[in-house]
Amino acid sequence: MMMIARTRAWVATARLSDAMIERCLLLAALSAVSTLALITLFILREGLPVVIAEGPWAFLAGVKWAPSRGAYGLLPMIVGTAVVTAGALVVGVPLGLAGAITLAELAPARARTLLKPMIELLAGIPSVVYGFIGMEILVPFIRERGTLGGPGYSALAASIILGIMVLPTIIGISIDALEAVPRSYRDGSRALGATQWQTITGVVLPAARNGIVAAVILGMGRAVGETMAVIMVAGNAVQFPGSILAPVRTLTANIALEMSYASGAHAQALFATGIVLFIISLALNGIAGRVRGSRRKATP
Amino acid sequence: MSRLVTVAILAGCSAAADADVPAGGVITLAGSTSMQPFAEQWAEEYHGGRIIVQAGGSTAGIKAAEDGTADVGMSSRSLQPAEITGLTQTVVARDGIAVIVHAANPVRALSLVQLRRIYAGEIRNWRDVGGADATITVITREDGSGTRDAFQQFVMGEAHEIATSALVTAYSGGLRKMVSQDPGAIGYVTFSQLNTQIHAVSIDGVMPSEPAIASGAYRLQRPFLFLTRGVPTGAAKAFITFVLSDAGQRLARTQGLAPVSLE
Numbered sequence A: 001m002m003m004i005a006r007t008r009a010w011v012a013t014a015r016l017s018d019a020m021i022e023r024c025l026l027l028a029a030l031s032a033v034s035t036l037a038l039i040t041l042f043i044l045r046e047g048l049p050v051v052i053a054e055g056p057w058a059f060l061a062g063v064k065w066a067p068s069r070g071a072y073g074l075l076p077m078i079v080g081t082a083v084v085t086a087g088a089l090v091v092g093v094p095l096g097l098a099g100a101i102t103l104a105e106l107a108p109a110r111a112r113t114l115l116k117p118m119i120e121l122l123a124g125i126p127s128v129v130y131g132f133i134g135m136e137i138l139v140p141f142i143r144e145r146g147t148l149g150g151p152g153y154s155a156l157a158a159s160i161i162l163g164i165m166v167l168p169t170i171i172g173i174s175i176d177a178l179e180a181v182p183r184s185y186r187d188g189s190r191a192l193g194a195t196q197w198q199t200i201t202g203v204v205l206p207a208a209r210n211g212i213v214a215a216v217i218l219g220m221g222r223a224v225g226e227t228m229a230v231i232m233v234a235g236n237a238v239q240f241p242g243s244i245l246a247p248v249r250t251l252t253a254n255i256a257l258e259m260s261y262a263s264g265a266h267a268q269a270l271f272a273t274g275i276v277l278f279i280i281s282l283a284l285n286g287i288a289g290r291v292r293g294s295r296r297k298a299t300p
Numbered sequence B: 001m002s003r004l005v006t007v008a009i010l011a012g013c014s015a016a017a018d019a020d021v022p023a024g025g026v027i028t029l030a031g032s033t034s035m036q037p038f039a040e041q042w043a044e045e046y047h048g049g050r051i052i053v054q055a056g057g058s059t060a061g062i063k064a065a066e067d068g069t070a071d072v073g074m075s076s077r078s079l080q081p082a083e084i085t086g087l088t089q090t091v092v093a094r095d096g097i098a099v100i101v102h103a104a105n106p107v108r109a110l111s112l113v114q115l116r117r118i119y120a121g122e123i124r125n126w127r128d129v130g131g132a133d134a135t136i137t138v139i140t141r142e143d144g145s146g147t148r149d150a151f152q153q154f155v156m157g158e159a160h161e162i163a164t165s166a167l168v169t170a171y172s173g174g175l176r177k178m179v180s181q182d183p184g185a186i187g188y189v190t191f192s193q194l195n196t197q198i199h200a201v202s203i204d205g206v207m208p209s210e211p212a213i214a215s216g217a218y219r220l221q222r223p224f225l226f227l228t229r230g231v232p233t234g235a236a237k238a239f240i241t242f243v244l245s246d247a248g249q250r251l252a253r254t255q256g257l258a259p260v261s262l263e
Helices: A002-054 A056-061 A075-105 A108-123 A127-145 A157-167 A166-177 A185-189 A197-205 A211-227 A228-234 A251-258 A264-300 B002-017 B036-045 B058-067 B110-118 B146-156 B172-181 B210-215 B234-244 B246-256
Strands: B026-030 B050-055 B073-075 B087-102 B137-141 B165-171 B185-190 B198-200 B221-229
Touching: A002 A056, A002 A264, A002 B165, A056 A264, A075 A108, A075 A157, A075 A166, A075 A197, A075 A211, A075 A228, A075 A251, A075 A264, A127 A157, A127 A228, A127 B172, A157 A166, A157 A211, A157 A228, A166 A211, A185 A197, A197 A211, A197 A228, A211 A251, A211 A264, A228 A251, A251 A264, B026 B058, B026 B234, B036 B234, B036 B246, B058 B073, B058 B087, B058 B221, B073 B185, B073 B234, B087 B146, B087 B172, B087 B210, B087 B234, B087 B246, B110 B137, B110 B146, B137 B146, B137 B172, B146 B185, B146 B221, B165 B172, B172 B185, B172 B198, B221 B234, B234 B246
Parallel strands: B026 B050, B026 B073, B137 B165, B137 B185
Antiparallel strands: B073 B221, B087 B185, B087 B198, B087 B221
16 A cells, blocks of 8 residues: 555655756747747848938948948948858868768768768868968968968958858868768669769759758858958958959948947848848758758658 | 936945045046046045046947036036037046057158048058158057047048048957058057067157147147036035146056146
8 A cells, every 4th residue: 555655755746857958948949939939020120221211222222331421332241241241152162072971872881980070070160260371371272372462351361261161061061961862762763874073963962952952051051141351351342243352241240340339220221131131040040951852752 | 328327326425435435526537438547546546535437438428428427527528519518628648649569660751641642542552651662551440439530520621531441459459469560560559558579650740749749749649638617616626626637647647648747
């Protein structure tokens, strides 16, 4: 009797503590989500007044940014972000894809176990270190070797630095996509007489296409959001870059550069810059998610 | 603002409990971020009471002095006529703004007009101001910075704007580094940031120096102002008297500022 009662009590306590742990986990999960919701609300509350006052069109398509003179046009920075991001992809995608193919398809297992963690380590280097290397080595190099002139602080410098910074994202996700291609595809291709290279380009890459596209889009998101390294090498001039050797300012750089002394409408305009960035990253993540999702459906 | 008041009240409580501090000796300073480090130095050396220093920008400092949330407002820019209502301005130090070039640049003198035309993007080659045949890399501070405000006010004026092609950085140390690396660069930093890596140029024949800034001969400068509602009284008056005393002014000079006047 005693035994049963005790067991019952124990079971009841265990159930209670299970329920409590569940509640706690739920609370933790909700707090993460609600943080996101609060951040969104806060950015909107701070940023929207100036967008409404200026008019969304004047804000997004305005070509002049001079907060001390009441001009809040974001277009040069939107273009700056686009140019630098495109440049980062030009540098990062071929390198990343080559790296992923090498690691997933060609490299012997030992080289792989050595190289993959090293690439992951790239993601762990603080962005200020990338920026510093860019400022100390890349910028003077571009200034002194560039036949077209320019101050060195440029869209080109930012693109190269960002191109390296997006490598871990692109390589990591591309490797996952390549590894998800069933072994039978490769065997079938080889059995039909295709060489290894023909198998990679003709069978494996097309099969992994969606995952690779997702990798590129997530790399794009990384490039759009990077701040510190870009501020240090891009020159931050608010203008439409005439060439890749001209300085540019990105949306993230705009916020970080001017936040310390901004007040009033200027501060609101920086929050509004944040809204634009927020929408861009949401869109990129959404697209990447969809592309990856469709791959899962396609391959059983 | 309410946070400022809370801090002042909390500090007031702890000050009252502190036996070393005379009763009623708590003063709140608020405003200019550029002035904050200097104000903290003064506060540390001042033994007549407890000083609380809050940053927040010159505009916030002017407002705080007006509505009484701070005993003393700090502004590192001259007040606009509309802002002066009922405020007493005391110049506590002067901060020179030095125009700097690469150490190897032979150009050592510019006129105010040449400087304006360089920053407006009208003069683009050092050859046009007596230097080598090289493109000028114009570097400026970010919009909102007090140093940029003062530069805009004295060099560009209302009618001219700094060219959008100018490189922008948010740190005066970073700006100095950029100038020290690029033989074609020109920039501006506060006088205290001058060092041997870069060269200051004279403006209209006057080199930035402590005496030239204090006497007003070097025009590219901004006043560091203490603002009080009406004539300063009591604890605020005692603190301002200390800041203007030989000891207070000496402290300003060791920090790279120019004194209010040359005695």
